[in-house]
Amino acid sequence: MLNFDKQKYIQVVNGAVQLRGQIEKAVDEVTERGFNNLFFIGSGGAIASMYAYEYLISSISTxxxxxxxxxxxxxMNHKQLSKHSLVILSSLSGTTQETVEAAKYCKKIGAVTIGLSGEAGTPLAELVDYPLINYAENDFAADSVNIQLLYLTSRLLYKQNEFPDYEAFAEQMERIPSILLKVKESTEKKAEQFASKYKDETYHMVVGSGSSFGRAYSYAMCVLEEMQWIRTKSIHAAEFFHGTLEVVDEDTSIILLKGEDETRPLTDRVQKFAEKYTRKLTVFDTADYELEGISGPFRKFISALVIASALQRVSVHLEDKRKHSLDTRKYYRVVEY
Amino acid sequence: MLNFDKQKYIQVVNGAVQLRGQIEKAVDEVTERGFNNLFFIGSGGAIASMYAYEYLISSISTxxxxxxxxxxxxxMNHKQLSKHSLVILSSLSGTTQETVEAAKYCKKIGAVTIGLSGEAGTPLAELVDYPLINYAENDFAADSVNIQLLYLTSRLLYKQNEFPDYEAFAEQMERIPSILLKVKESTEKKAEQFASKYKDETYHMVVGSGSSFGRAYSYAMCVLEEMQWIRTKSIHAAEFFHGTLEVVDEDTSIILLKGEDETRPLTDRVQKFAEKYTRKLTVFDTADYELEGISGPFRKFISALVIASALQRVSVHLEDKRKHSLDTRKYYRVVEY
Structure with missing residues (x-):
């Protein structure tokens, strides 16, 4: 695979998997202590990753x-936040100013905090009650964070007595590094073809629904816009039909992200429309991957992770074909604002 | 004002104001009966209008x-929905298929439903427990719906003992038709200038926060995309700094919507950035309007309504300068999909 450091990747995802014990202990403790609602808090790519788990929990848990x-x-003084809240925050650098401020605010209110970060000793890691640390760089951050959020979410659901299959799921997740490696390998050719075909494209629509909507939002904003300086519109598959469809013509690039949750019919509908009205539809569908060792009912849980992992290959090929580094910024952490 | 039927407008907004009694009765009845959470449900422009009131309630009420x-x-089987839920749905036509389906689903679960619609006898109006009917067409629909949602929200907060100033607010809202007329009149020149300057622009970023984010989302999708076939990116003012900013250059049109709630510093920050890095910034700020008769603390409540009403003038001038009817669709209710 192009520009792929397998050893580094395996280290990152194994690192995330190895947090399982620490996550179980944290969730069990906070459940013991008691809490009556849950907040996911982050900025940009971090909050985007969390949308999948907000969706999953809403669809499973009371x-x-x-x-x-x-x-x-x-x-905003969110009135649901109280000392009886559990708050999960995430910042890869652990220094994202807004997220650090939010953590301080939660502490002040007395809520229990869990914080995901790429390094120990960062402001976020120091502030939260339960720091979860797994080193990753931008390329593999989504894989790392999604694995941790999956363990957190599934354990939380289990402790709420709403996910009796936790043990089976957590065990199957131990195989996720090799599963994701296969996802990346089997995406490689498609990713290269996409990058070749669309290297000069100046605008992409990115569409998702349910647990894959956050990925659409994030891939548009954090990769295409931030790392490749290409204009995008991210749009929910259901909302696509209430306005955005009117800008589609046969030359409009639509990237459709399909997961395997209850909302799949919404992305099916966009696909059917797009197949008719544009020549530039690209579908990334978790159903195209074998995901060996993952039981059918669990595929919904890992859809966002699988899409994130697959799209990372697209980013690498875009960087290559467009000769535009994924690391160059004009403004972010470059100028003051 | 260009293409403005004052009589029709006054009829629409007065119609909404006159629903006050009916709204109070409905809210008082459902409060008497009891409910433990609230859902806003809609599609496209309808759900977009509701985001402002979701924000307001989250920032005020438990x-x-x-x-x-x-x-x-x-x-998705949202597990918070139960027979103890109150659900507010909205569809101007009363026929939006997804919203009608959602109303049926709520009935099946046993939740109490309130439905906003432009006509009696429509599927939505027939399905809900409390239909609210006020005739409007696309041009004044946002004004009509926002006024109704303001009465609903403020009365709900009042009945939760979280908005003691309800009577004063509701009284001041009776003057809203003439206040909004002045908003439109004082926007007219700016709207025409905007349309002249940007008639050939092929992409706009639309930015908002707090109670004005829904307007940014909606103006981008339901007007610029749906009615003018112009590409857009709507983005939250805080999220703007986590990716989207990188596509800004001196020729990027940014439309910034500023309201007067707690999140105003977030739009201030975008303004400061945009003033430096693009020559094409347009700000619509509720603080620029006198809103005579509305007390200071209530300005936050009506920010979304004021912005919606002002932007309607922009739409009319875009239609004129671009010679592109606001009513023409390529796909929506034109082809099958």
Whole structure:
């Protein structure tokens, strides 16, 4: 695979899997202590990854769950936040200012905090009650964070007595590094073809639903816009039909992300439309991957992770074909604003 | 004002104001009966309008509130929905298929439903427990719906003992038709200038936060994309700094919507950035309007309504300068999909 450091990748994803014990201990402790709602808090790619788990929990559990943008959350006085809340925050660098502020705000209110970060000793890791540390760089951050959020979510559901299959799921997740490696390998050719075909494209629509909507939002904003400086529109598959469809013509690139949850009919509908009205449809569908060792009912859980892992190959090939480094920024952490 | 039927407008907004008594009766009855959470459900522009009130309620009330896209909601088995839920649905035509399905789903679960619609006898109006009917066409629909949602929200908060100023607010809202007329009049020149300057623009970023984010999402999708076939990116002011900013250059049109809630510093920050890095910034700020007769603390409540009403003037001038009817569709209700 192009620009792929297998050893580094395996280290990152194994690192995430190895947090299982620590995650179980944290969740069991906070459950013992008791909490009556759950917040996911982050900025940009971090909150985007969390949308999948907000969706999953809403569709499975009676535990009220909220996903909030860190900077807004710190200002808005969200009245559901209390000392009886459990808050999961995430920042790869552990220094994202808005997320660090949000963590401080949660502490002040007295909520219990779990924080995902790429390094120990960072402001976020130091602030939260339960730091989860797994080193990753931008390329594999989504894989790392999604694995941790999956363990967190599934354990939380289990402790709420709403996911009796936890043990089976957590065991199957131990095989996820080699499963994701296969996902990447079997995406490689498609990723290269996509990058070749669309290297000069100036605009992409990225569409998803349910647990894959966050990926659509994030791939558009954090990769195509931030890392490749290409204009995008991310849009929910259901909302696509309430406005955005009108800008589609036969030359409109649509990237459709299909997962395997209850909302799949919504992405089917976009696919049917797009096949008719544009020549530039690209579908990334978790159903195309074997995911050997993952039971059918669990495929819904890992859809967002699988899509994230597959799309990372697209990013690498875009960088290559467009000769535009994924690391170059004009503004972010470059200029003051 | 260009293409403005004052009589029709006054009829629409007065019609919404006159629903006050009916709204109070409905809210008082459902409060008497009891409910433990609130759902806003709609598609496209309808759910977009509701995001403002989801935000307001979250920032004021301990009542758990959720805003969900109708089509996804009907599929996902949202576990917070129960016979103890209050659900507010909205569809101007009263026929939006996904919203009608969602209303059926809520009835099946046994939740109490309130439905906003432009006509009596429509499927939505027939299905819900409390239909609210006020005739409007696309041009003034946002004004009509926002006024109704304001009465609903403020009365709900009042009955939760979380908005003691309800009577003063509701009284001041009776003056809203003439206030909004002045908003439109004082936007007219700016709207025409915007349309002249940007008539050939092929892409706009639309940015908002807090109670104005829904307007940014909706103006981008339901007007610029749906009615003018112009590409857009709607983005939350806080999220703007986590990716989207990188596509900004001096020729990027940014439309910034500023309201007067707690999140205003987030839009200030975008403004400061945009003033430096693009020559094409347009700001619509509720603070620029006098809103005579509305007390300071209530300005936050009506920010989304004021922005919606002002932007309607922009749409009319875009239609004129671009010679592109606001009513023409390529696909929506034109072809089968």
């Amino acid at each position: 535990l009220p769950v909220y996903a909030e943008i860190a900077a807004e959350f710190s200002l | 009542l758990p509130v959720y805003a969900e896209i109708a089509a996804e909601f009907s599929l």
